[in-house]
Amino acid sequence: MQKYWFYIEPYTCIFVKQKEVLFYNTLNGEHLHSKNEKILKLAKALKKTDNLMIIGMSESAFTDSTISDFIKKIRDSFSGDILEQKWSINKPIQFPPVLKIRKESGYTKESWYGEKILTNLRELTFYINNSCSQNCKKCQFYSKQFIFCKKSKYRNSLPLKNVEKILMEIQGSFLSCVNITGGDIFKYQELYKLSQILKKYPFKKNYHINYLNIKRSNKNMLKILGSDNGSIKLLVHFPINNRDLYQAFRVLNDYNINVVFVVENEREIDETEEIVIKNGLKDYRIIPYYSGNNSTFFAKSIFVSLDDIKEASPNQKEIFSRMVLNPVEFGKIVVLSNGDCHANINTPRIGNIYRNNIYDVLFKELIKGQSWRKRRQFQTPCRNCVYNLLCPPITSYERVIGKANLCHIIE
Numbered sequence: 001m002q003k004y005w006f007y008i009e010p011y012t013c014i015f016v017k018q019k020e021v022l023f024y025n026t027l028n029g030e031h032l033h034s035k036n037e038k039i040l041k042l043a044k045a046l047k048k049t050d051n052l053m054i055i056g057m058s059e060s061a062f063t064d065s066t067i068s069d070f071i072k073k074i075r076d077s078f079s080g081d082i083l084e085q086k087w088s089i090n091k092p093i094q095f096p097p098v099l100k101i102r103k104e105s106g107y108t109k110e111s112w113y114g115e116k117i118l119t120n121l122r123e124l125t126f127y128i129n130n131s132c133s134q135n136c137k138k139c140q141f142y143s144k145q146f147i148f149c150k151k152s153k154y155r156n157s158l159p160l161k162n163v164e165k166i167l168m169e170i171q172g173s174f175l176s177c178v179n180i181t182g183g184d185i186f187k188y189q190e191l192y193k194l195s196q197i198l199k200k201y202p203f204k205k206n207y208h209i210n211y212l213n214i215k216r217s218n219k220n221m222l223k224i225l226g227s228d229n230g231s232i233k234l235l236v237h238f239p240i241n242n243r244d245l246y247q248a249f250r251v252l253n254d255y256n257i258n259v260v261f262v263v264e265n266e267r268e269i270d271e272t273e274e275i276v277i278k279n280g281l282k283d284y285r286i287i288p289y290y291s292g293n294n295s296t297f298f299a300k301s302i303f304v305s306l307d308d309i310k311e312a313s314p315n316q317k318e319i320f321s322r323m324v325l326n327p328v329e330f331g332k333i334v335v336l337s338n339g340d341c342h343a344n345i346n347t348p349r350i351g352n353i354y355r356n357n358i359y360d361v362l363f364k365e366l367i368k369g370q371s372w373r374k375r376r377q378f379q380t381p382c383r384n385c386v387y388n389l390l391c392p393p394i395t396s397y398e399r400v401i402g403k404a405n406l407c408h409i410i411e
Ligand code: SF4
Pocket: 132, 133, 134, 135, 136, 138, 139, 140, 149, 150, 151, 182, 183, 184, 210, 212, 213
């Protein structure tokens, strides 16, 4: 009887969870999913460390239509193949890629201090102040889901010298972007000086400003903020004050702006589209906001479907990165106007700029943080789902809603 080697290509991942298996081809994005016990057994054998994703099979196995149909699908999707054993008496060898992780015990303050730890920093967000004359109903809530201005009755602002100190400390980092928001940033006494300091650095500067705070009297300052690698993110939430919005558009007419519309329902999306068309907006984004009572809208706009997962098709490198960190949150630090530092505004404080330097803050997040390493595969019910490394990483939405599975796959 003819004997065969059945092998899975090294670029194909096999995810096994309880009673189901997913073969995922990282090159062409093909998915082969099965809940069949025989396929599950086959997958488990292939996954055994010693087998290196190659197993021997005799011809008789192919008389089983479940097995032969499945192997045909594997071959048709270029995810694996069979080889007659007469061409290779000894078992062929292949080396499926394996992720090597530095043991956490290897992190010591001494070994990580200095430039090495700075290489983890990608994005800094400063809430430079928290005073604002507006009275938006959901002021305190937007910023928990995305970058948005927020005010507080306990007035405070970041001293320029402390912001400058952080910028000095992070020289040598891979920082690509600094976000500046408030409160109303025009109430920050040293905004001009801050903009001049930021200009000396090559990273992108994004000024997140609520449309309600754009006044004609700010025109010159807006020009300064929007120049030299700086850009204005105009924050717009509903209900919209049309007079103020059109005034903001008029003031910002000459500048490149990115308009960020925060929406809670379909009607607000329709309104946004009307505004976009009417004003010929080219650069804009629509961000859904979870209000607590718009679950249907939110499920429709944010929840992932199987088609979304298939379309995203992460490559092997991206899958490895999701195994060890949260690529959406990794490298981000938020500094609030009272000096508190967080990796995610919803996670516990990891330092304060009046007491800690940036190295302390980064070190704390690397060792004890709850953001940069918050991974889907450790959350319930995602831990038992074969898609957990293909699904988008955990974001603030999951934290605010208090549920990891924002999907249409496991309800
Ligand atoms: S403009 Fe921004 S900071 Fe001011 S009240 Fe509205 S949401 Fe809050």
